[in-house]
Amino acid sequence: MADNSDFAELPLRDIADEQAGDAVMPVSASLVPPLGDIAFLLDIDGTLLELAATPREVWVPPGLAETLNRLHELTSGALALVSGRSLNDIDLIFAPEVYPAVGGHGAEMRLAIDSEADAVQAPPLDKELKRRLAAIAKLSPGILLEDKGYSLALHYRLAPQAEQAIYQAVSQIRADLPEAPIEVLPGKCVCEIKHAGFTKASGVRELMTHSPFKGRKPLFIGDDVTDETVFAIMPDYDGLSFSVGRQARGVHGQFGTPNDVRIFLGELARREDAKRF
Structure with missing residues (x-):
């Protein structure tokens, strides 16, 4: 499996295609033990x-x-x-x-x-790193910032057009701070950044x-x-x-x-x- 950090510039729809395996059977309760x-x-x-x-x-x-x-x-x-x-x-x-x-x-x-x-x-994210990541929310109206303490999420369900700009901004921050121990987790209309530990x-x-x-x-x-x-x-x-x-x-x-x-x-x-x- 690829490291999650490799997904920083990929929207979820591409990741799903990459990760999908062979066709799976519908779920049956008979699969589940007592x-x-x-x-x-x-x-x-x-x-x-x-x-x-x-x-x-x-x-x-x-x-x-x-x-x-x-x-x-x-x-x-x-x-x-x-x-x-x-x-x-x-x-x-x-x-x-x-x-x-x-x-x-x-x-x-x-x-x-x-x-x-x-x-x-689980160490919390560095405060200065959080500050830089939080500033990404200013890229477009509709980007919602969620500070979870141990991670920071940028939700763009209300601003889908901002997806590429968000990931590009995150990638630039990672390039500026290559030693920062962080992972980028692409989700469904959300880009989440957390400590890698x-x-x-x-x-x-x-x-x-x-x-x-x-x-x-x-x-x-x-x-x-x-x-x-x-x-x-x-x-x-x-x-x-x-x-x-x-x-x-x-x-x-x-x-x-x-x-x-x-x-x-x-x-x-x-x-x-x-x-x-």
Whole structure:
């Protein structure tokens, strides 16, 4: 797999084509072992929830929290959200519910709903670097700046014409600061810059060393380039991985939309409940 830094000047549509493997079969619940053996690892934006014009406009559809709560119970707590969002942002979206989570692309972690959040050896971005990156938002009206502490995201869903200019500006900053330990993560109408010392995969690896996740087979669902690192490590755990909205190399199936994911998760919960009664 190419290093994410190589994608700095590529829009997501090109990356998806490059990363896509052979055609995959639709997802079947029969692929999933009993939930007592499973750890659910679920991306949020574009996977559980539909994308919105701005990060603050996403919403949790009716029934999703009930499904997640039931799967959390059926797996004895082995369900975690895995996101580029901070833990605080995740909690605001799902409030009043709280879930175990890997946040900030692996920078933060919460192992249980009643435990404190921990930073995972993740240094924040340099302040001067952040200042230079933040100035890119001035290139065009509609570019939204999101400071996540451990990373900085430039959303351009409201200014799609600015995509090339954004990536060119980021590339120029990287050329000016070749020693800066950063990675550029292209997403769906977002360019995110983070410290190179951690990824979603490193966060998942740490998560899988702790109870109740340890010893279970992870089932990971994600949708974009930032999830590629997690897809890549699933064979290390004899796990399952599924993509959403596009093909991805090495996954076991593909969902069309987040709604398909929600239906699938609900079916798994009902299947397990049927076995118990």
